[in-house]
Amino acid sequence: MLSIIISSYQPHYYTALEQNIAxxxxxxxELIKIDNPGLMGLCKAYNKGAEKAKYExxxxxxxxxxLLTVNWGKLIISQLxxxxxxxxxxAGGTYVPAVPYGWFTTLKNARINILQHKKNGTKTLxxxxxxxxxxxxxxxxxxxxxxxxxxxxxxxxxxxxxYHGYDTEIxxxxxxxxxxxxxxxxxxxxxxxxxxxQKWLESxxxxxxxxxxxxNARINKDLEYQMYERFVRxxxxxxxxxx
Numbered sequence: 001m002l003s004i005i006i007s008s009y010q011p012h013y014y015t016a017l018e019q020n021i022a023x024x025x026x027x028x029x030e031l032i033k034i035d036n037p038g039l040m041g042l043c044k045a046y047n048k049g050a051e052k053a054k055y056e057x058x059x060x061x062x063x064x065x066x067l068l069t070v071n072w073g074k075l076i077i078s079q080l081x082x083x084x085x086x087x088x089x090x091a092g093g094t095y096v097p098a099v100p101y102g103w104f105t106t107l108k109n110a111r112i113n114i115l116q117h118k119k120n121g122t123k124t125l126x127x128x129x130x131x132x133x134x135x136x137x138x139x140x141x142x143x144x145x146x147x148x149x150x151x152x153x154x155x156x157x158x159x160x161x162x163y164h165g166y167d168t169e170i171x172x173x174x175x176x177x178x179x180x181x182x183x184x185x186x187x188x189x190x191x192x193x194x195x196x197x198q199k200w201l202e203s204x205x206x207x208x209x210x211x212x213x214x215x216n217a218r219i220n221k222d223l224e225y226q227m228y229e230r231f232v233r234x235x236x237x238x239x240x241x242x243x
Contacts, residue, residue: 002029002073003148004059005049009037013063013191026071030054042141043156043166050151058151060144066189068115075185076145079133086178087171088145090114090186091126092136096215097227100204102168102196103138105227111136111182115189123189133181137215141167142190150178157210165203172211198238 004021008014018031032052034045046060057077069075079088091112093103104110111134117123144167157169171180194200 001027001055001077002057002059003032003050003053003055004029004061005032005034005046005053006061006063007034007036007042007045007049008063009035010063017061017063017065020066024067024070025073027073027077029073041158041161041166042163043158043160046156046166047158050148050155053148056148058146058148060141060146062142062190064191065142066191068187068189069185072186075183079181079183079185080145080147084179085181086146086150086174087139087180088133089136089139089141089180089182090143090188091140092134092171092180092182093138094134094136095220095223096137096172096213097224098208098213099224099227099231100201100208101227101231102165102194102200102204103136103140103171105223109223112140113182113184113187114142115187116193117189117191119193127184129182129184132185133183136180136182137175138168138171139180139182143186143188144170146174150174153177160203160206162199162203164200165207168204169207169211172207172215175215196234201234201238 032049034049036045057080091114093105093109095105095109097105110128112126112128114126115123116126154170154173156166160166
């Protein structure tokens with residue numbers, strides 16, 4: 001019923017996740033492991049995994065997670081069965097700024113349900129909504145569910161050669177034909193934090209050049225200004241200039 005696709009380069013995480021899935025999934029599934037110690041970008045790895053999938057419901061999953069909800073497989077299949085649903089995740093954003101950026105803009109526009117580990121060794125429940133699911137536009141790639149019939153119309157963009165932007169890029173394209181959601185019914189523990197480095201910035205610039213930013217029902221001028229300032233700061237951090 002569910003094909004779970006994992007790009008793996010950390011065996012200790014994968015082994016633990018394999019056991020975790022067996023204990024919590026609750027439906028028939030297959031694990032598709034793409035061994036990827038820097039051999040290919042995440043887009044290529046995930047596309048290779050999807051080609052091997054035998055089930056209609058796909059889940060692209062980071063290996064550094066621990067799924068805490070029992071029978072989460074039934075929940076994701078139920079939500080993906082709804083005809084309007086594109087992608088299902090556990091974190092996403094409700095606004096796409098004009099400047100190149102990822103799924104997260106501000107906490108107000110974020111929909112998150114993750115038990116997140118911090119660099120100082122603590123962990124925090126990051127939960128910004130209470131409904132069973134919320135509409136979003138971009139979805140975070142830690143947990144990406146989609147029907148195979150929909151995925152085959154979009155697939156990941158293999159022009160993205162690294163490990164950034166794969167989730168935002170496919171989310172934006174899917175959102176033009178389907179509704180993306182995040183769910184609060186599935187809780188996972190995530191052991192690492194994102195790394196918005198120069199490669200991340202370059203990926204987002206590519207995505208914005210390719211797809212534009214016309215995804216919002218209305219423009220938030222204050223947020224646009226805030227994101228512009230943040231983009232300029234990040235840009236010159238990655239590409240220092242002497243004036």
